Amino acid sequence: MATIYQVSDLAGVSLATVSRVMNNNAKVSDKTKQKVLDAMKELGYRPNATARSLASNRSDSVGLLVPELHGPFFGQMMGGTESELRDAGKHVIITTGHSDVDKEVDGIEFLLSRNCDALILHVEAVSDEYLIELHKGKVPIVIINRYIEEMADRCITLDNALGGYLITKSVLEKGHREIAYISGPKWKDDSNQRIKGHKKALEEFNVPFNEQLMYQGDFTQTGGCDGLTSLLDAGIPFTALVCGNDEMASGVLATARQKGMDVPKELSVTGFDNIIYASLLFPTLTTIDYPIRQMGHMAAKLVLKDVYDKKKLEIRHQFIPKLVERNSAIIV
């Protein structure tokens, strides 16, 4: 691999001049510039990002931490962030946290040690305090899908409570009064916000909340399967089943079919997220649209604005969920 030395040699100029040409951040005469460019081409020179980053303390890359690499949800988020940054000539370094404190911290430290210019984090295990502390450090961070008062201007969130409210309200408006709920894990904030919205809607319709119609799932398909089975076994009747996300709803649909239940005739089912295949399920899933890709884009824009001086970008911190009515929930 050719280095800057060899380029400067071949071009007959100093190191500094070569550096100036690559960064074009200082006047270099057209003639010498051309000599340098020619030398670079001839040698197939590619700057060493590591050395560059060590010397300049910049890296033109931003770290991205997601819980998992697979799954429809994070895929969209990563895609949004990456494309936005790439268009700006920046690179993204992705790593995972697996919703585990140690792994999240480890991932963050990895990204920091790589000299990322900024961090975009979708973390769920690490504490608010840790993030606030981290925020005081030198590297700007953006939190996605989590709201922390003390650093509100660094957060990109969805109003999950509103979403929870909207979906349950739509079920109530269809006449349902016996409504079961499969939630996400209790320790996840978005999960709780959705439940909060759910309860608010119930209250508005004077429907008492029944703890026995609540099952705590884990946001996976299997969780939905288990949830339906468990709720059915409990023996308390319900005509609608609101799920904390689409993946669990898809598990519910599959299990219901297996048990010979007709959705939506015997049971209305709803999801949350509007993942890519929600409209491909049978029946097509009534759900809440979660503009996660756009939010990924926005997180990137926030970084571009703050770190890379794209002043004119408009930042929007909170996104609004929307009801998407399809065929899995009907009038009772």
Place this chain on the structure above:
Amino acid sequence: MATIYQVSDLAGVSLATVSRVMNNNAKVSDKTKQKVLDAMKELGYRPNATARSLASNRSDSVGLLVPELHGPFFGQMMGGTESELRDAGKHVIITTGHSDVDKEVDGIEFLLSRNCDALILHVEAVSDEYLIELHKGKVPIVIINRYIEEMADRCITLDNALGGYLITKSVLEKGHREIAYISGPKWKDDSNQRIKGHKKALEEFNVPFNEQLMYQGDFTQTGGCDGLTSLLDAGIPFTALVCGNDEMASGVLATARQKGMDVPKELSVTGFDNIIYASLLFPTLTTIDYPIRQMGHMAAKLVLKDVYDKKKLEIRHQFIPKLVERNSAIIV
């Protein structure tokens, strides 16, 4: 951020000793080692990976290039690779190629410039020659889902032709003789291999291949929608529709339902890949299982073996597709 200097100061030892402790690759007395560790803890020292990598020409991280970050297929692949490497204490740096030559090359150069210890590539636009050339360089590379004779020992592939053969054979065995096909893009190798298998099966059953029952799609859901519409419009009857992948098949299912066609009674449909929601579609999709997550794991293992000296790992270069029979294809 504390540096190695401050640690050596506080511990009262030399730079080199601190370095030895962090890498524990040379004898250090227990006493001094403890002093160093204490100093590190006290300062909250975190080694600077950039400097480390510059000095040692290693980075403990491997570059991963995928066409897209979203989608069920690559998500599984990245997940497999990442978890395998992470368990070995290595990190993965992910970037995208978007099936575009320039972007793929750009992505590869980015990874190289980051000093990755190895590259795992899922590339489709770049030429064989380019990869062969790249392979001659200093950084070991692994190619996933693409077979290149000259570097067969660096490739992890699936026998796509066999898969294409198996799925069409299963349809033929159900008595179908008028079989339409929606393929992936012509310029993708896997797409062509699948077609090749398809044709072989037809031949075996003495069914002439009909070019007019062939539609070239793009491996996306929309491609499937358009494909079905186009094939129907052509007016040539068919009782089965074999799709080049599951995403297109899902588009076909949705469009068929929209048109009031009953799948599988009026039309048998098959996919390829067995993506995560293939069993959630209605009807559940008969398809070919593509063990992409395992292949992601294997690519990582190949790197671990070659680059990180885990000698005992067993490497498997070619994976075998398996027929998964569900409900979308029935006896005619």
Place this chain on the structure above:
DNA sequence: TTGTAAGCGTTATCAT
């Protein structure tokens, strides 16, 4: 076992 010092490939601050 420990220390010294020369890199690693850049950037950036001075001079000129």
Place this chain on the structure above:
DNA sequence: ATGATAACGCTTACAA
């Protein structure tokens, strides 16, 4: 406009 040269934070012979 260009050139020397000292960082950047670490690894690694080579000495001691």
